[in-house]
Amino acid sequence: MPAPKNHFKAALREGRFQLGMWVALGSAYAAEIAAGSGYDWLLIDGEHGPNDVPLIGAQLGALRGSVSHPIVRPPMGEAWLLKQLLDLGAQTFLIPMVETVEQARALVRAVRYPPAGIRGVGAALGRATNFNRIPDYLETADDEICLLLQIESRAGLAALDEIAAVEGVDGIFIGPSDLAADMGYLGRPSAGPVREAISDAFARTHAHGKARGIMTLALDQAHEYRAMGADFMAIGTDVTSLSAALDGLRRDFLGEAPSSNKRGGGY
Ligand SMILES: O=C(O)C(=O)C[C@H](O)[C@@H](O)CO
Numbered sequence: 539m540p541a542p543k544n545h546f547k548a549a550l551r552e553g554r555f556q557l558g559m560w561v562a563l564g565s566a567y568a569a570e571i572a573a574g575s576g577y578d579w580l581l582i583d584g585e586h587g588p589n590d591v592p593l594i595g596a597q598l599g600a601l602r603g604s605v606s607h608p609i610v611r612p613p614m615g616e617a618w619l620l621k622q623l624l625d626l627g628a629q630t631f632l633i634p635m636v637e638t639v640e641q642a643r644a645l646v647r648a649v650r651y652p653p654a655g656i657r658g659v660g661a662a663l664g665r666a667t668n669f670n671r672i673p674d675y676l677e678t679a680d681d682e683i684c685l686l687l688q689i690e691s692r693a694g695l696a697a698l699d700e701i702a703a704v705e706g707v708d709g710i711f712i713g714p715s716d717l718a719a720d721m722g723y724l725g726r727p728s729a730g731p732v733r734e735a736i737s738d739a740f741a742r743t744h745a746h747g748k749a750r751g752i753m754t755l756a757l758d759q760a761h762e763y764r765a766m767g768a769d770f771m772a773i774g775t776d777v778t779s780l781s782a783a784l785d786g787l788r789r790d791f792l793g794e795a796p797s798s799n800k801r802g803g804g805y
Contacts (some may be wrong), residue, residue, distance in 0.1 A: 756780060
């Protein structure tokens with residue numbers, strides 16, 4: 539019996555667009571609610587969401603068997619943390635702030651067993667093997683790991699071709715908010731120069747045969763990114779969707795103007 543098949547990785551390889559959603563509420567319950575919406579993937583955010591290893595594990599469990607493939611984003615791409623997340627059963631990773639080919643090569647090695655990599659052997663203790671119930675996990679695990687690297691700075695853009703060419707990197711995700719900030723357009727990911735940089739990054743990524751990823755909270759921007767060639771894209775987050783819905787209900791019932799929801803203090 540082999541390691542679980544990574545259907546998200548297979549879809550990217552077959553050129554099938556994958557629609558996703560950010561999950562940052564830090565709740566297995568909320569993740570399970572999101573899974574019911576039918577997104578192809580859900581990003582469990584450990585970089586900007588309050589998601590530690592145990593909580594990520596609970597969310598992986600909540601998503602087991604759903605149509606939504608879990609992608610885990612650690613705070614940073616550290617081998618010791620990836621080892622824990624791999625044994626926890628995560629098979630697809632989105633690694634933030636990648637800027638060099640050396641980082642990319644080290645990340646590939648971190649998610650692979652020897653001799654191709656440095657992943658420690660201990661999955662018998664974790665969800666990854668269904669708690670030591672997958673006898674040939676060690677031989678089959680590497681092929682089902684999907685490694686997505688975030689390029690979200692000018693330095694990352696400069697190294698993109700080297701990074702995308704690394705065997706074992708499955709996709710490049712452009713972080714529009716951080717890229718905009720680094721380019722001098724803080725809070726303005728839709729600024730012209732940022733959109734041009736994203737379009738160029740997508741073209742170069744595709745030229746290397748790698749998947750193009752991105753996320754946005756604006757549907758008009760989502761359609762533009764899709765037209766640019768996005769292969770996997772998130773179109774919102776659980777956090778912003780919840781706050782907007784709760785604010786809107788109160789405002790609409792009371793007939794208040796949108797600005798009235800910006801209530802200061804109290805948190
Ligand atoms: O730079 C970006 O944009 C991202 O990496 C996505 C954000 O981190 C995500 O939290 C949405 O704001």
